Amino acid sequence: MSNQAATWKERNRPARLERRIVFEDYEQTRDFLEALADISEAANRYPDISFGRTSVSLTIQTDEDSGAILPEHRAFARQIDALITAVPAAS
Amino acid sequence: MSNQAATWKERNRPARLERRIVFEDYEQTRDFLEALADISEAANRYPDISFGRTSVSLTIQTDEDSGAILPEHRAFARQIDALITAVPAAS
Numbered sequence A, B: 001m002s003n004q005a006a007t008w009k010e011r012n013r014p015a016r017l018e019r020r021i022v023f024e025d026y027e028q029t030r031d032f033l034e035a036l037a038d039i040s041e042a043a044n045r046y047p048d049i050s051f052g053r054t055s056v057s058l059t060i061q062t063d064e065d066s067g068a069i070l071p072e073h074r075a076f077a078r079q080i081d082a083l084i085t086a087v088p089a090a091s
Helices: A026-043 A071-085 B026-043 B071-085
Strands: A009-011 A016-022 A048-051 A055-061 B009-011 B016-022 B048-051 B055-061
Touching: A016 A071, A026 A048, A026 A055, A026 A071, A026 B026, A055 A071, B016 B071, B026 B048, B026 B055, B026 B071, B055 B071
Parallel strands: none
Antiparallel strands: A009 A016, A016 A055, A048 A055, A048 B048, B009 B016, B016 B055, B048 B055
16 A cells, blocks of 8 residues: 555545544645645545644545546545645644 | 524534535635635634535534533624625525
8 A cells, every 4th residue: 555545544335535634723724725625626526625723634535436446536635645745744 | 583593503512503505616615715714714713614515514613611602603603694695696
């Protein structure tokens, strides 16, 4: 498994990728969510997002027909990871 | 009850205000969330927010010590309502 598994959890019924991130402050949370909105629009892929002041939970759902985690879902997860690593103290 | 009750649901254990909004498209969702981020920072009040492409669920938590819905929570809910009514087709 790529180190992606270390950051994203794979769930079943339905198959999905989940990740939780904690930022240092709301400004980082907000910057991250705005960058994520940009890549969501570009990829036309809209994860389920729950957030408060500093914590963000993400779920990348699989498409109903395939019902499986596909390379395109993993690629989108990696795009999101790249946004997170750009934020110094995110964990 | 003000018509606020028609838009926000009051829950118990713990006391909180909840509302779900559906927008017409992601652009409206995004505009709303950015406006909400501005008033959150101004009020230093950060609701729990869950969203996807067009639906947004909001929870205004009460402060642990009081554990009750106070006028300040209702005032913040009304501020959010004002953002929603600014969006033509939100329901």
